[in-house]
Amino acid sequence: MATLTVCSFAQQNLFGGQAPKSPEVNVDNTVTFRLMAPEAQKVQITGDFLPTQKVNTSYGEYDAPGVADLTKDDKGLWTFTTKEGIKPELYLYNMIIDGVKVTDPSNVYAIRDIANTTSIFLIGGDRADLYKVNKVPHGTVSKIWYNSPTAGLTRRCTVYTPAGYETSKQKYPVLYLLHGIGGDEQAWTELGRAAQILDNLIAQGKAKPMIVVMPNGNISQEACPGETSQGFTVPTMALPKTMDGYFEQAFPDVIKFVENTYRVQKDKAHRAIAGLSMGGFHSLFISINNPDTFDYVGLFSAAVDQQQKGGLDEIYANREQKIDNLFAKHPKLFWIGIGKSDFLYKNNAELRHYLDSKNFKYEYLETEGGHIWRNWRIYLSEFVPKLFK
Incomplete structure (x- = not known):
């Protein structure tokens, strides 16, 4: 001092x-x-x-x-x-x-x-121009509270609605975008530049206008640290119930809230889910436990094989059979991105090996670097233009 x-x-x-x-x-x-x-x-x-x-x-x-x-x-x-x-x-x-x-x-x-x-x-310059606020029509970013009966909490999520949503009568597709361990519902907009990426890709005609829902993936939290009834708690990665099945179990509460609140298309063809690290882990297990819910799945440096013991083990049981069931429903896109030096590279390679052994169709992007936001911004900017085509 x-x-x-x-x-x-x-x-x-x-x-x-x-x-x-x-x-x-x-x-x-x-x-x-x-x-x-x-x-x-x-x-x-x-x-x-x-x-x-x-x-x-x-x-x-x-x-x-x-x-x-x-x-x-x-x-x-x-x-x-x-x-x-x-x-x-x-x-x-x-x-x-x-x-x-x-x-x-x-x-x-x-x-x-x-x-x-x-x-x-x-x-x-180059891809980084997607991360800038440019002179294009801008969407709205809202912090919305919703009731989660499964979690027993009123919880908060961040929602991006595209430019023109407020004045149109159109129904939009939805991307559910999940953060990593230690993050919260603000991570993708602040660190990931999600709103700027969506604004710019939509304005360029490279992405469909869509709603992006960014929930808090820490099921024990109401919202991000400092903005809950617990006051100014110290942010930490050591939170209970992060990767033990409870978030996956409560996720239908998020979908129900969104589909009761926003003008959205309420079918598999117009729902996508993606996430980074822990959020990629959640995206995998939410999608394979609900094979009729999402036509688009994105795993960004996904923390596969990192589940905690002693939770809702049935969520994680029979993973390969559940993957088979998901692909039997013919998803339009299953997308994997990982950095060459990511500490989760081997886990993702083993998942890809299983998909290859079954001849399941997926898209794969391998980038330089490791477990970093630079890669996750790249993955989002590559994944979003492939949605809802």
């Missing part, structure tokens, strides 16, 4: 009340980061724009964001500029001041991922 206090006063003295510009995207797409901290002994930056480093965990080896040192001038201004231009993408980063990880004090744009808050910046 002392370091940050000195930082704020020093910035005012040096720049006349103006903080140093950080980050600054240069004309060659190199990026410069600045921090005024005269009393700091060491300042570093960590983010997904830097070369990754290998980290070993109980889940296996995975790629973590790299770390780079900032250099200090005689006025106490620390600076780092990337060696080369950065490719178009939405990037996340933090400063590390004498071992304490903080957001960039000069960058007001930050987002929360579980219990971590990170600064963000965007390099436009």
Whole structure:
């Protein structure tokens, strides 16, 4: 705190009340980061724009964001500029001041991922233009409360309705889009840029106008941390009943609410379900336990084979037979995406091996990198244009 206090006063003295510009995207797409901290002994930056480093965990080896040192001038201004231009993408980063990880004090744009808050910046161009707010018609993002009798809670979900929904009488197809472990009903709109991706793809004529429902996949929660009757609880991944069958059991409550509240097409051909990591796990088991409900299924880095013991084991029993039953109903799309260095790569390869052994038709996308939002944004932007054709 002392370091940050000195930082704020020093910035005012040096720049006349103006903080140093950080980050600054240069004309060659190199990026410069600045921090005024005269009393700091060491300042570093960590983010997904830097070369990754290998980290070993109980889940296996995975790629973590790299770390780079900032250099200090005689006025106490620390600076780092990337060696080369950065490719178009939405990037996340933090400063590390004498071992304490903080957001960039000069960058007001930050987002929360579980219990971590990170600064963000965007390099436009190519696919990253889908993540920008462009001059196109915009949909509406609402945070809606619904009753879940199965969970015994009033719960919240985030709902995207496409541009023109409020003034039309049209009925729309629905994509149910699920987050990963530790996430919540805000993850896909904040970290995943789902609203921007949908707005832009629909405006370009590459995707059908659709409603996207993003429920909270933690069945023990009313809503995201800090916005429930429990007050300002600390966000954590260690929540009860995350992958033990109870969310899958309660999922029909979400569908019932949506179909009673919104103008939607209420048949299999106009329902899709997809999710990342834990949400991919949920999407798999919700779809195979309800083979007449969804014609489109998307598994993004799905955490298959990660179910918890002691829950509703019948949800997870006879998985291969249930997969057979799903494909016997001829779904229009079964889609799998995974990063080459994802710690769940082997699990997904084993699922694909089973599908191949049965000659079941599916689409597969393999990308660089691991278990990261960069990949999940790619998967969403690839999956959505294939829906409801």
